[in-house]
Amino acid sequence: MIMKKENVSFEKAMLRLEEIVKQMENGEVNLDKSLELFEEGSGLIKYISNILDKTEQKITILSKGEGDAPVESEFAFKED
Amino acid sequence: MTVSEVNTYLKAAMDSDPILTDIFIRGEISNYKFHTSGHHYMTLKDEAAAISAVLFKFDALRLKFRIENGMSVIAHGRISVFPRSGQYQLYINEIVPDGIGALALAFEQIKERLAKEGLFDPERKKPLPKYPKKIAVVTSPTGAAVRDIIRILNRRFPYTDVVVCPVSVQGESAPKEISEMIDYVDRNDLADIIITGRGGGSIEDLWAFNDEGVAMAISRAKTPVVSAVGHEPDFTIADFVADMRAPTPSAAAEMAVPDVLELRSALAHMSVRMTTVLLGRVSYMRQRISAIAEKRIFKNPAAYVQEKRTEVTFYEQRILAAIKEKTALQKRNFVKLLSSLDAMNPYKVLMRGYSIASSESGDIIRSANDIQNGDILNLKFASGTAKCKVIERGLE
Numbered sequence: 001m002i003m004k005k006e007n008v009s010f011e012k013a014m015l016r017l018e019e020i021v022k023q024m025e026n027g028e029v030n031l032d033k034s035l036e037l038f039e040e041g042s043g044l045i046k047y048i049s050n051i052l053d054k055t056e057q058k059i060t061i062l063s064k065g066e067g068d069a070p071v072e073s074e075f076a077f078k079e080d
Numbered sequence: 081m082t083v084s085e086v087n088t089y090l091k092a093a094m095d096s097d098p099i100l101t102d103i104f105i106r107g108e109i110s111n112y113k114f115h116t117s118g119h120h121y122m123t124l125k126d127e128a129a130a131i132s133a134v135l136f137k138f139d140a141l142r143l144k145f146r147i148e149n150g151m152s153v154i155a156h157g158r159i160s161v162f163p164r165s166g167q168y169q170l171y172i173n174e175i176v177p178d179g180i181g182a183l184a185l186a187f188e189q190i191k192e193r194l195a196k197e198g199l200f201d202p203e204r205k206k207p208l209p210k211y212p213k214k215i216a217v218v219t220s221p222t223g224a225a226v227r228d229i230i231r232i233l234n235r236r237f238p239y240t241d242v243v244v245c246p247v248s249v250q251g252e253s254a255p256k257e258i259s260e261m262i263d264y265v266d267r268n269d270l271a272d273i274i275i276t277g278r279g280g281g282s283i284e285d286l287w288a289f290n291d292e293g294v295a296m297a298i299s300r301a302k303t304p305v306v307s308a309v310g311h312e313p314d315f316t317i318a319d320f321v322a323d324m325r326a327p328t329p330s331a332a333a334e335m336a337v338p339d340v341l342e343l344r345s346a347l348a349h350m351s352v353r354m355t356t357v358l359l360g361r362v363s364y365m366r367q368r369i370s371a372i373a374e375k376r377i378f379k380n381p382a383a384y385v386q387e388k389r390t391e392v393t394f395y396e397q398r399i400l401a402a403i404k405e406k407t408a409l410q411k412r413n414f415v416k417l418l419s420s421l422d423a424m425n426p427y428k429v430l431m432r433g434y435s436i437a438s439s440e441s442g443d444i445i446r447s448a449n450d451i452q453n454g455d456i457l458n459l460k461f462a463s464g465t466a467k468c469k470v471i472e473r474g475l476e
Contacts, residue, residue: 057238
């Protein structure tokens with residue numbers, strides 16, 4: 001699957017977080033490891049929330065530039 | 081009249097006949113042939129009769145469906161004679177399926193063909209990424225569809241960027257524009273998901289999304305494609321080929337991204353779950369600790385020590401008593417031993433009036449056989465000694 005770079009880390013962060021919660025709930029890790037996972041999980045939640053808080057949606061319209069290269073410019077919806 | 085003259089006369093008569101020059105004929109197709117020249121040849125027949133017919137390449141361009149033998153059609157055109165053979169035939173300029181609409185028929189035909197080619201196979205469908213960073217919307221930039229999609233993407237998941245990829249969604253050029261745009265977006269890797277579609281309309285309005293070229297473009301795209309055409313009941317070929325079919329453009333936007341509110345609450349929930357697990361662990365540890373602390377040494381150490389001290393004292397006393405007993409026993413034995421030793425003491429015997437005789441060399445004499453007359457003996461009394469000479473030994 002093709003994904004933009006930032007997206008990989010977001011998706012990876014989500015996957016890792018889900019894995020951590022499952023692992024903790026499994027109860028097969030000792031207390032030290034639980035604490036370690038908790039720390040990591042909390043960090044990921046913070047990281048993800050931060051991305052969600054800070055990202056502003058960009059809406060662009062595509063046109064073809066020189067040499068058929070894609071050019072994106074700001075899009076404002078106009079009804080015809 | 082010559083044969084040529086007859087045929088020419090007939091042709092002129094037929095070509096000026098108001099009925100023959102503008103006629104609709106209902107019939108069933110048989111002997112259908114598609115010639116490499118691009119012309120279509122067939123026979124129209126009913127239960128009792130048949131007529132030859134031809135559809136020339138130029139008129140066939142408007143054909144929306146594929147002609148097949150056995151199909152009931154209504155053909156429009158003119159009837160004229162071919163002078164060279166004298167055979168008359170129907171020159172079709174328009175042909176439509178009888179009963180079912182031409183487009184509806186074409187739709188079924190395309191669907192069947194692409195299904196056979198495996199374009200709708202479920203295993204071809206690519207999964208959509210859960211958290212797309214960017215979505216390309218291939219549609220009219222001025223239609224309601226793009227407006228709805230942007231509004232919903234913005235409301236649900238502002239994390240995802242949107243690029244509008246403008247195309248015509250109806251009219252002659254629409255299929256080509258749409259398929260080229262899908263190829264272009266895919267080739268340039270512009271997005272994680274492509275949504276293509278338009279708002280509702282008649283079957284003619286939606287026709288571009290039944291185009292085979294569009295279907296092929298959707299099918300070959302490496303980027304997952306969501307189709308979003310018309311209203312709920314409208315199904316297009318694009319819907320069958322797409323990796324996911326959305327009943328409306330708005331629904332496509334809903335399917336393409338998670339809801340940020342749900343995501344946030346899922347995050348909060350995961351945080352709670354982790355905390356719960358950890359607290360559980362801690363309270364389990366606490367229970368174990370208090371179970372240990374319940375033991376008396378931790379609960380009341382002084383009493384414990386006192387108890388242990390009493391125990392120690394008890395053992396101490398027992399040990400001492402044992403030693404004492406043992407010592408007393410040994411003492412008694414010792415006294416006994418001493419007194420028996422005392423009894424053996426030779427000097428005690430001497431005290432009772434006995435004496436000990438020994439030879440000059442110091443050996444104690446126990447028998448008269450050990451001595452000779454004239455031997456010198458030493459006598460030891462309880463007190464003092466005497467040197468004596470044996471005058472006569474008396475043997476027993």
